[in-house]
Amino acid sequence: MSPQTRKPSAPDPRSGADDALILAPLRGYSGHLFRRLFMRHFGGFDRALAPFIPTVGSRRIPARLLVDLRPENNRHLPVEPQLLGTDPDDFLRMAASLADLGYTRVNWNLGCPFPMVAKKGRGSGMLPHPDRIEAFLASVLPRLPMGLSIKLRLGRREPSEIGHLIPILNRYPLREITLHPRTGVQMYAGTTDLNAFGTCLAAITHPVTYNGDITTPEDVKRLRVRFPAVRSWMIGRGALADPFLPARIKGQPISGDPVAVLRTFHDDLLAAYGRELSGPGHLLDRMKAYWTYFLTGVANGRKVAKQIHRCRSLDRYHRITDAFFDAAAAVNHGAGGNVPAAGGAEPF
């Protein structure tokens, strides 16, 4: 269809208005409490991939492994479960429990870079072994009571490893491939390899989701132009650093004062974990972890992060975070209540 004959109301295929934004799995961060509160205060995501659950060898699956995925904990954002494991029968047993909870899709983690995981041949540790991946898919897929998607990296050690894998992946009916264009040994540092992503995108016949280092709306705009075939974008650390990012990418208005929204989100998260975790030590550890990312790009971030990481009591934690939010609110009001959310030089 030529541009002249296209209906005026037809969406511009490059506007990205229909693109999906997916919350990345961030174990220890993006559990159901975070997902619910994130959507209540910031919105912007269309769906989430849950942090991985390790498959287990026992017949009885411990209930605590499935808490994050219980339907009553996931009313606010559609979520897809993720499993980490290599044994087809263990995987199928766990998938059956997820199907009982109503899930119609499950994701297989082939990207986890942590040496303790990879050394056991799990996560990215499986990427140098396309034969094992093929055997797993051949065994699991005919018996899986739901669709299968995969999240992976370019390789464990070499970005070329995925080249051997793509023809195998193309032979199986996968719902989606999410590709984070780093190797496992890179962990989460160093540059993403966008050339390699482009080569893979051209070779993969399944829908591909891009994941890696999206921290601004401009990043998505640039990536959309470079990879027009990609219609879904997964964001992890960028949304922890700037929780308004997904809504801004979508062009959704931020309602209310950003610092006040962040503070309420923080307070709600603290209260929710306070009810879930046993003891102030665990609560403090959990909240400290978030602040590592919350403060990315903040002017005095290092200083505040150090204070928070050194603090040993909840009282002190409250004093530090209250002072931080008070100062951020003062800066924000000084700027006419218009301080942009994170990524700039001002607090958040």
Ligand SMILES: Cc1cc2nc3c(=O)[nH]c(=O)nc-3n(C[C@H](O)[C@H](O)[C@H](O)COP(=O)(O)O)c2cc1C
């Ligand atoms: C603390 C942390 C926990 C993660 N947990 C998982 C996980 O459970 N499953 C998974 O597939 N990826 C996991 N990842 C990887 C992220 O989903 C994502 O691929 C990575 O952070 C790159 O995306 P980003 O630059 O948008 O953060 C984790 C990453 C981090 C930093």
